[in-house]
Amino acid sequence: MYTETEIIKDNTDLGPDGELVVNMGPQHPATHGVLHLVVTLNGETIKKIEPHLGYIHRSIEKMCESLTYRQFIYVTSRMDYLSSHINNTACALLVEKGMQIEVPERAKVVRTILNELTRIASHELWIGAMAMDLGAFTPFFYAFREREMITDIMEDTCGARLTMNYIVPGGLMYDIHPDFQTKVKAFVKQFKEKVTEYEDLxxxxxxxxxxxxxVGVLTAEDAISYGCTGPVARASGVRCDIRKIDPYDAYDRVEFDEVIETAGDSFARYMVRVKEMNQSIRIIEQLIDQIPEGDFVGKTKNVLKLAKGEFYQRVETARGELGVYIVSEGATTPHRIKFRSPGFSNLSVLDHIAKGSKIGDLMATMGTLDLVIPDIDR
Amino acid sequence: MFLKDYISDVVNGVSSLLKGMRKTGYYFTHSKEIITEQYPDNRATLKLADRFKGEVVMPHDENNEHTCTGCTACELACPNGTIKIITKFDITPEGKKKKAIDAFIYRLEMCTLCNLCVAACPSDAIKMAPNFEHSVFDRSKLTKILNKPGSKIKEGIE
Structure with missing residues (x-):
């Protein structure tokens, strides 16, 4: 039995300068996925943050090396599961580039629409989860109402709500659902009406x-030197939208603005994502009536073999730049595959921008970085 | 100056909070606009999308005939070894040997529902079914044999 004084004595094993080490996660209710942060505190001020990774490592890169070029696409849905369509597109684009497969116009346009829907769904979930991190529970349900419409569209056309695996090298796995256009139009109409609710709330x-x-100010120089991409970098005023720099699919024929904020703080990152949703709606509106008739998949060989060499393809996911790099030896499976995931670079900046701030601000900083842990660990 | 800032902060803060509360109040009084699925109470009326990928099934017609030739295209297309086809040789009335499936083994617990097997099938023998309530007490129940007992291949499918 401890006496009262002994309990106090036991709890004073602080570091030399009164440092206190707090483990955030993996079971912490406010973290996304299973990120484990070791936070060194001095009082309430953060001195150091050390992310411990590997809790959800599945060795996806090695797994892909044993799968053929048709099979490895489905694994990438499990990386950044909130933008699985965009991951699949990146892999399909790379195989198409390596084999010079002609993709029909219909497939290109449908891919672009689905990618933008995925982006909206991802940002919707992020708004809900981030507001919940900051203690507001209601926005979660508002965001999920619109997201539910998108998952319904995905369910109709792709047959799954999250890990779609709808995109194959050469086009799409099957044609779009007959109700696709009407449903997307209904979604666009509802989204435009309801997006003001987020502004109010x-x-x-x-x-x-x-x-x-x-809170959590990131300068443009730091964003570039840490390799940040996507909304995190654009909130600091860095132009890095792959859809503008290196257009793929149907992005070269649509008009949209690259959303840039200059403040670099958590609020700017929030505003970038909210405005990006409106730009995605703009892209969908331009394309939804212009889906060309024709084939949904191009002619491909039965067995796909990439020529000997190195191939790289990058796309803009909801979180930033995703790069797929394949070294091929001319066989049916990749010799080496590497994914450059946006989440890892965005997480690495956390220690830099949260240092010196209070522990309460860490939730806002971490929430607005939009971390998806399976994307970081792979 | 300080007092002016303080008062304007309070007024702006309260008005922004009231703006949010008005939305909450709106949905409190307009309960019909709330969309909530009452699963599992609505099982009888629950309608899933036709293409929903729940599990792989092999459709049989009224004569207990399927269209699977046992070509193992699905087995090769599967990324995780979910499907295993065991073939046998039937004797046709003419006395010839003909390849047919003995068992189409499907391991649901290993399946990622990627649809590659269905896309690879040349004779449309398998398809995705929208069943999603797969939980059982014993894992061995998830290993299924898709061809029904006594079933045979439809006439004219090679």
């Missing part, structure tokens, strides 16, 4: 603003 909220403005 979250953007204008005084508590949300004071918790995010000026």
């Amino acid at each position: 979250v953007t204008g909220n005084v508590i949300f603003q004071s918790r995010t403005k000026g």
